[in-house]
Amino acid sequence: MGKEKTKINVPGFLANGISVGIKEGPQKDLALIYSSVPAKVAAVFTKNTFKSAPVIIDAERVKKGLAQAIITNSGCANAATGKEGYQDAMTVSAALSKQLKIKEELILLGSTGVIGKKLPVKKIEGGIGKLVKGLNEFGIEDAEEAMMTTDKYPKIAIRRGIVGAKDITICGIAKGAGMIEPNMATLLTYVMTDALIDVKALNTVFHQAIDSTFNTISVDGCMSTNDTAIIMANGLAGNNPLERAQARLQRFRDMLTDVLTELSLAVVKDGEGATKFISITVDGAKSRSDAKKAAYSIANSNLVKTAFFGEDPNWGRILAALGSSGVPFEKEKASITIGGMLVFSQDTPAAIQLNKLQGIYQKDRIDVHVQLGNGDKSYCVYTSDLSYDYVKINADYST
Amino acid sequence: MGKEKTKINVPGFLANGISVGIKEGPQKDLALIYSSVPAKVAAVFTKNTFKSAPVIIDAERVKKGLAQAIITNSGCANAATGKEGYQDAMTVSAALSKQLKIKEELILLGSTGVIGKKLPVKKIEGGIGKLVKGLNEFGIEDAEEAMMTTDKYPKIAIRRGIVGAKDITICGIAKGAGMIEPNMATLLTYVMTDALIDVKALNTVFHQAIDSTFNTISVDGCMSTNDTAIIMANGLAGNNPLERAQARLQRFRDMLTDVLTELSLAVVKDGEGATKFISITVDGAKSRSDAKKAAYSIANSNLVKTAFFGEDPNWGRILAALGSSGVPFEKEKASITIGGMLVFSQDTPAAIQLNKLQGIYQKDRIDVHVQLGNGDKSYCVYTSDLSYDYVKINADYST
Numbered sequence: 154m155g156k157e158k159t160k161i162n163v164p165g166f167l168a169n170g171i172s173v174g175i176k177e178g179p180q181k182d183l184a185l186i187y188s189s190v191p192a193k194v195a196a197v198f199t200k201n202t203f204k205s206a207p208v209i210i211d212a213e214r215v216k217k218g219l220a221q222a223i224i225t226n227s228g229c230a231n232a233a234t235g236k237e238g239y240q241d242a243m244t245v246s247a248a249l250s251k252q253l254k255i256k257e258e259l260i261l262l263g264s265t266g267v268i269g270k271k272l273p274v275k276k277i278e279g280g281i282g283k284l285v286k287g288l289n290e291f292g293i294e295d296a297e298e299a300m301m302t303t304d305k306y307p308k309i310a311i312r313r314g315i316v317g318a319k320d321i322t323i324c325g326i327a328k329g330a331g332m333i334e335p336n337m338a339t340l341l342t343y344v345m346t347d348a349l350i351d352v353k354a355l356n357t358v359f360h361q362a363i364d365s366t367f368n369t370i371s372v373d374g375c376m377s378t379n380d381t382a383i384i385m386a387n388g389l390a391g392n393n394p395l396e397r398a399q400a401r402l403q404r405f406r407d408m409l410t411d412v413l414t415e416l417s418l419a420v421v422k423d424g425e426g427a428t429k430f431i432s433i434t435v436d437g438a439k440s441r442s443d444a445k446k447a448a449y450s451i452a453n454s455n456l457v458k459t460a461f462f463g464e465d466p467n468w469g470r471i472l473a474a475l476g477s478s479g480v481p482f483e484k485e486k487a488s489i490t491i492g493g494m495l496v497f498s499q500d501t502p503a504a505i506q507l508n509k510l511q512g513i514y515q516k517d518r519i520d521v522h523v524q525l526g527n528g529d530k531s532y533c534v535y536t537s538d539l540s541y542d543y544v545k546i547n548a549d550y551s552t
Numbered sequence: 553m554g555k556e557k558t559k560i561n562v563p564g565f566l567a568n569g570i571s572v573g574i575k576e577g578p579q580k581d582l583a584l585i586y587s588s589v590p591a592k593v594a595a596v597f598t599k600n601t602f603k604s605a606p607v608i609i610d611a612e613r614v615k616k617g618l619a620q621a622i623i624t625n626s627g628c629a630n631a632a633t634g635k636e637g638y639q640d641a642m643t644v645s646a647a648l649s650k651q652l653k654i655k656e657e658l659i660l661l662g663s664t665g666v667i668g669k670k671l672p673v674k675k676i677e678g679g680i681g682k683l684v685k686g687l688n689e690f691g692i693e694d695a696e697e698a699m700m701t702t703d704k705y706p707k708i709a710i711r712r713g714i715v716g717a718k719d720i721t722i723c724g725i726a727k728g729a730g731m732i733e734p735n736m737a738t739l740l741t742y743v744m745t746d747a748l749i750d751v752k753a754l755n756t757v758f759h760q761a762i763d764s765t766f767n768t769i770s771v772d773g774c775m776s777t778n779d780t781a782i783i784m785a786n787g788l789a790g791n792n793p794l795e796r797a798q799a800r801l802q803r804f805r806d807m808l809t810d811v812l813t814e815l816s817l818a819v820v821k822d823g824e825g826a827t828k829f830i831s832i833t834v835d836g837a838k839s840r841s842d843a844k845k846a847a848y849s850i851a852n853s854n855l856v857k858t859a860f861f862g863e864d865p866n867w868g869r870i871l872a873a874l875g876s877s878g879v880p881f882e883k884e885k886a887s888i889t890i891g892g893m894l895v896f897s898q899d900t901p902a903a904i905q906l907n908k909l910q911g912i913y914q915k916d917r918i919d920v921h922v923q924l925g926n927g928d929k930s931y932c933v934y935t936s937d938l939s940y941d942y943v944k945i946n947a948d949y950s951t
Contacts, residue, residue: 202883203875233871235900268868269901375855376876378868455854455938456774456946463947469667469777472632476602477775484601501634502668539854541940547855548862 168292170299173280175228181299199380205232207262225263232378310415317392329420372424426542444532450478458539486526567691569698572679574627580698598779604631606661624662631777709814716791728819748787765812771823825941843931849877857938885925
């Protein structure tokens with residue numbers, strides 16, 4: 154993201170991305186991230202009932218708290234592929250284990266692409282030698298590129314800082330675009346760090362950071378079968394170890410949250426067909442879950458999203474979406490503000506200058522603020538508009 | 553709907569539809585339905601917190617069980633208009649009461665169009681004389697036309713039959729197109745009948761019939777501020793009275809359900825930008841609400857809807873939407889069938905003939921059948937696809 158290529162590296166991590174012909178054309182479609190030593194690992198997965206084969210395997214393997222490599226293909230989700238899909242993923246795992254000379258249990262897998270399609274195992278197996286041979290310190294961008302599907306640009310975020318008396322690096326890469334919804338609102342996110350951290354502490358801060366970043370975005374309200382976020386911490390920075398309930402853990406969490414914030418916002422900006430970046434903040438709710446429900450009711454309304462795309466200041470649709478959320482509130486106490494302009498309060502439309510409101514709708518970023526007047530809990534959701542291009546991209550995806 | 557114009561009438565009901573300039577251009581925008589005698593009435597309204605002024609007034613008035621007229625404007629929803637909007641609606645009610653020489657309590661109101669816009673009361677008041685003067689036995693089609701917004705064609709359904717030893721008529725009109733979602737999945741539906749029926753029985757059968765028709769459709773998952781369904785029964789058929797727990801009431805309910813089925817399916821077919829009619833049936837659920845939740849999770853998925861529009865047989869999206877519904881089931885027991893072709897069962901994709909499946913996606917009507925293998929409850933939802941035209945229509949609605 155504007156950084157020089159040579160700067161994107163994390164001590165002890167090697168990466169690579171190549172094309173093995175899973176996708177048509179010359180695009181990269183196979184990625185590998187490798188830590189020179191086994192790393193502490195934590196992960197968050199989709200809650201979809203139809204979890205992909207890689208998700209099923211990873212969820213089991215991360216329980217031991219250690220991982221050393223993540224291999225990921227784009228062009229095929231290996232989801233809804235049953236036992237055969239599971240075997241295919243295990244075949245990839247075994248082949249990589251052999252090449253890297255590490256235990257299979259230390260290998261994690263990722264897949265993204267069309268659901269219900271058989272994984273082209275032979276192509277992947279055939280490419281693993283080249284993939285491993287090409288591993289290098291500055292290969293993270295190639296790996297990210299190989300994970301992309303309908304993404305328009307790669308999403309990489311990096312932070313460096315002193316934690317526990319040493320310089321540490323946290324670098325994350327993400328693949329997003331469509332099927333973006335909370336409960337892991339991204340298809341794939343991998344974070345690499347050289348921080349030395351206790352696995353329980355890693356697990357806690359990773360879940361916290363995901364909850365306040367990827368779990369607050371939405372592109373189309375669709376939750377995928379493959380959503381996976383993994384963090385690997387290889388400890389090579391040699392910092393004073395980070396453990397639970399330590400002040401320095403807070404510093405690490407802030408850096409991690411920074412990285413994930415940058416990635417999650419990049420995922421929304423690169424939402425399929427997105428032309429605008431929209432924040433929906435709901436304040437004054439009785440509970441955080443009420444605020445969240447109301448915010449998503451607005452963020453996922455096709456009528457709200459098309460109005461933003463069309464720059465049509467039809468604020469009544471925001472009101473209708475809010476009112477249909479099922480969240481209890483008194484309409485007399487609620488208010489709606491768009492881009493700083495009050496449009497509705499005390500059950501009455503405000504005196505709106507239509508051309509000024511139109512101007513707000515014409516901006517690239519639009520902030521919607523809802524006050525429910527029913528408590529002190531809040532939630533903020535980031536989303537995008539619904540455009541012709543969303544329909545176009547998704548009307549012709551698999552064929 | 554294919555019937556001759558002169559046939560659309562219900563004994564004792566007069567109607568009319570005219571243009572009073574609420575919409576730009578010559579389109580009709582003010583409708584009146586009038587029964588020569590006070591009629592028994594039942595109604596179902598939106599559950600939106602921001603109910604429109606007409607909904608608030610109607611909900612109060614129908615409690616008495618009698619009504620004689622419904623006046624409806626298109627071009628303005630009179631919702632989110634506060635006390636002023638309420639007063640505006642009351643002004644219309646008073647003016648019509650004077651013209652018709654009936655009590656205000658017998659008058660119901662309907663509005664549809666942009667939310668948050670002030671009702672042009674003067675235009676409506678100015679047109680009421682002409683509207684009442686033009687009331688006629690065959691005016692139902694004009695009334696329907698005046699209720700249309702983005703509807704492409706009028707929606708009228710009529711049934712005649714012998715009930716309680718007399719010929720009775722049931723005729724319904726509906727206005728739909730966008731903001732179509734259960735909990736009254738239509739903006740406005742009015743049903744007229746000359747049947748003689750007890751008001752409690754009317755209320756019961758109307759709710760039952762709505763529940764199995766309008767509450768099972770979805771165009772865009774957006775619930776409006778104005779959704780209203782009203783039935784008026786003026787008793788002029790002189791049939792043996794219909795009361796609760798009578799066999800002949802069942803016959804009336806069947807006819808009514810027929811009328812509402814035809815109207816609700818017409819609303820889906822005329823969904824904004826719709827090019828396909830899609831049914832989603834979920835069987836084998838533990839409860840009806842589970843089946844409903846799963847069916848709507850699929851019906852409201854933008855990724856499923858765009859794939860149907862693009863005729864892209866990407867069935868994995870149906871599976872992903874099902875798996876993200878939050879409904880508990882075992883994936884090994886679930887199956888998905890599209891247009892009679894099994895695509896997924898026993899956690900494994902079926903041997904799909906892609907060109908045959910493509911052929912199914914190319915049809916105007918597509919039936920999706922999901923078996924959860926978890927019980928014996930079912931639900932069926934009717935919906936449409938998501939097209940460029942949906943985005944186009946809704947990106948530029950209010951301005």
